[in-house]
Amino acid sequence: MTRTAQLVPLLVAATSVAFFTAAAASNSTSSHPGHLPNLLVEVSRWRERHLADAASSYPQGGTVLAWILSFLAASVSSAGGVGGGSLFLPILNLVAGLSLKRATAYSSFMVTGGAASNVLYNLLCAARGGGGRRGAALIDYDIALRFQPCLLLGVSVGVVCNVMFPEWLITALFSLFLAFCTAKTCRAGVRIWRSEGAAGGGGALVPNKEPLLSPGGGGDAENGSGQAQAGSEDGGNGTAGAGFPWKDVALLVMVWLCFFVLHVLIGDKHGKGLIRIKPCGVAYWLITLFQLPAAVAFTWYIIYAKRKKQVAHNHGDGKANLVDSKMEILPSLTFPLAAFVTGTLSGLFGIGGGLLLNPVLLQIGIPPQTAAATSSFMVLFCASMSMVQFILLGMKGIGEASIYAAICFVASVVGLVVIERAIRKSGRVSLIVFLVTAIMALSTVIVTCFGAKDVWMQYTSGAYMGFKLPC
Numbered sequence: 113m114t115r116t117a118q119l120v121p122l123l124v125a126a127t128s129v130a131f132f133t134a135a136a137a138s139n140s141t142s143s144h145p146g147h148l149p150n151l152l153v154e155v156s157r158w159r160e161r162h163l164a165d166a167a168s169s170y171p172q173g174g175t176v177l178a179w180i181l182s183f184l185a186a187s188v189s190s191a192g193g194v195g196g197g198s199l200f201l202p203i204l205n206l207v208a209g210l211s212l213k214r215a216t217a218y219s220s221f222m223v224t225g226g227a228a229s230n231v232l233y234n235l236l237c238a239a240r241g242g243g244g245r246r247g248a249a250l251i252d253y254d255i256a257l258r259f260q261p262c263l264l265l266g267v268s269v270g271v272v273c274n275v276m277f278p279e280w281l282i283t284a285l286f287s288l289f290l291a292f293c294t295a296k297t298c299r300a301g302v303r304i305w306r307s308e309g310a311a312g313g314g315g316a317l318v319p320n321k322e323p324l325l326s327p328g329g330g331g332d333a334e335n336g337s338g339q340a341q342a343g344s345e346d347g348g349n350g351t352a353g354a355g356f357p358w359k360d361v362a363l364l365v366m367v368w369l370c371f372f373v374l375h376v377l378i379g380d381k382h383g384k385g386l387i388r389i390k391p392c393g394v395a396y397w398l399i400t401l402f403q404l405p406a407a408v409a410f411t412w413y414i415i416y417a418k419r420k421k422q423v424a425h426n427h428g429d430g431k432a433n434l435v436d437s438k439m440e441i442l443p444s445l446t447f448p449l450a451a452f453v454t455g456t457l458s459g460l461f462g463i464g465g466g467l468l469l470n471p472v473l474l475q476i477g478i479p480p481q482t483a484a485a486t487s488s489f490m491v492l493f494c495a496s497m498s499m500v501q502f503i504l505l506g507m508k509g510i511g512e513a514s515i516y517a518a519i520c521f522v523a524s525v526v527g528l529v530v531i532e533r534a535i536r537k538s539g540r541v542s543l544i545v546f547l548v549t550a551i552m553a554l555s556t557v558i559v560t561c562f563g564a565k566d567v568w569m570q571y572t573s574g575a576y577m578g579f580k581l582p583c
Contacts, residue, residue, distance in 0.1 A: 135236020138347065139219035178208035179519055184224045186520035187527030192547040193230070195223040195466030195491045195511065196520075198555035204272060204516075210542035216493045218513045220498040225517030227492035229524035235356075253360040255478065257414045259490055260364055263455040265369045265407035267494065268400070277460070278577050279570065283563030286461045290556040293471045293547055300474050301545030308540045316520025317556075367410050368493050374399055376404070392582070411448050414521070450476060458494075466491040466557060470548050480544040481535075 191197030204215035234250050274282065284476050363536045377399050379389060389395050454472050458465035466487055473483035503510065534543055570577055 135312035159312060169307060174209055176205050181207060181514070182222065182516055183519050183523040186222065186523035187526070187530070189466070189551060190226050190230050190488070190520075190548065191484075191525035191527035191531035192544055192551055193466065193487040194548060194551050195330060195463075195488075195495060195557060196226060196551075197223050197463050197495075198467055202558050214509065217502045217507045217518055218509070220495055220511040221517040222501045222520045223491060223495040226520040226524040227466075227495055228352075228487050229485070229521040230485070230488035230528060231492050233525055233528050234488075250481050251489045252478070252482050252486045253357045253364075253489075254418060254475070255447065255486050256420070257360055258411070258488050259469075259578050260367050261407040261410035261414070262448040262451040263458075263469075263490065263494070264367070264497075265403050266452040266455020267459040267465070268371075268375075268403050268455075269452075270461075272457040272582050273460045275582050276580055279563070280567045280577060283559070287556060287560040287563065289457065289461075290467075290552055290559065293468070294552040297471045297545060297552065298549045299475060301542050301549055302455070304480065304542040304545060305540060308542055338514050347448055363414070364493065367450065368497060370406055370410075371403065372497050372500065372556060374403055375497065376504060395408075415444050415448075418433050446476070465494050467552065471552070474548075476546060480541045484548075521567060 118166055182200060185199040185203060189199060200219040200222050201215050204210045205217050208215075231251070233318060240252070299489065377387060377389065379391075389399070426504060450472055454465060454468045457468055469487040469490060470483055473487060478486070507513075531547065533544065535541055567577075
């Protein structure tokens with residue numbers, strides 16, 4: 113009964129987002145059942161009228177409703193460690209009446225605001241100290257360092273693929289991939305739920321550092337909670353016993369700045385950037401291709417530095433750090449390769465990455481709480497890069513976007529508090545996994561429906577639906 117009561121606010125929020133978004137999409141449409149082409153035409157016409165009305169009479173009731181739905185979507189997404197871009201875009205486009213281009217820019221502000229709130233909340237909980245879980249450093253900076261360079265490289269590769277691939281292929285791949293990840297994540301949640309039940313429901317009450325991987329390398333990470341406490345006594349990955357890892361964060365910022373400068377120099381597809389570069393010219397491709405050696409160099413240095421630090425630590429106290437030894441169960445390139453694939457899919461599908469990062473971390477074997485916190489930390493870097501790029505390239509409506517970002521900032525704290533209380537009272541961190549599963553399932557439905565509509569409209573209008581050149 114207690115678990116059900118704690119889950120009610122989150123389930124109501126997720127259901128409300130789905131219901132009101134669907135209601136806004138179907139409102140004012142008049143079509144006959146069974147006539148799919150007529151329905152799609154009516155929906156397209158309604159969207160055009162709605163966008164025109166919103167542009168001429170802003171603000172309106174739809175804007176207030178969009179604020180409410182954004183609050184609910186941000187609270188649910190933050191609790192699951194997911195950026196929420198796949199939920200924000202339909203709300204901004206359909207309910208607030210923003211064009212898709214403007215909604216994309218606003219979404220980057222909203223994801224940044226929610227991720228920043230999530231990260232600050234986790235850092236404040238870690239700074240409290242004490243003997244409870246609230247004093248644990250849930251963000252795994254080692255994972256973030258191994259992921260970040262290849263993740264940003266993958267995003268650039270995915271964006272190029274997005275330009276080349278036809279929309280029907282992108283929609284089909286995205287729907288299939290999300291459906292596959294939803295099923296895998298749900299199975300992982302059931303497995304963790306059962307292991308928590310066998311352990312007496314104490315999976316959420318891990319005192320300090322959670323294990324990076326279970327002894328068998330599977331997703332059932334909660335079975336190693338006792339080992340996690342031993343690992344935390346050795347200092348964890350540099351966050352529990354050695355204070356805030358300033359060097360790791362500084363290196364992450366350096367990686368962020370390097371890729372940010374390259375993206376700003378490249379500009380958009382029209383060549384609009386801080387400096388004038390001919391689109392698809394020699395300078396354009398040289399700067400674009402420079403991201404590859406930059407990512408490889410950063411990744412090599414990070415792996416080398418971490419391995420050297422681990423060897424020095426082992427020689428110093430005569431025993432291996434448990435958490436670091438867990439990391440060596442997987443090959444050194446597992447995390448960079450997983451990051452590259454995740455980034456490529458994120459760029460291909462046009463999403464921020466949190467929706468894919470969290471399931472990938474869970475499948476690798478990262479405990480749910482650590483996966484959610486670390487995913488939000490990495491999403492902050494990706495989303496903030498897009499946000500700053502939009503600002504430098506002269507986007508309009510920064511004030512309005514900031515309002516949405518502030519709403520998501522507050523909503524993220526609410527979502528984190530609710531899910532943390534639910535975990536504390538139920539003793540099950542698997543609630544995070546099921547929440548991520550629900551968000552992915554909802555995103556699958558939204559993306560499939562609206563992607564299919566756009567593809568059908570392209571087909572009926574006779575538009576070209578084949579592959580394109582990147583330039």
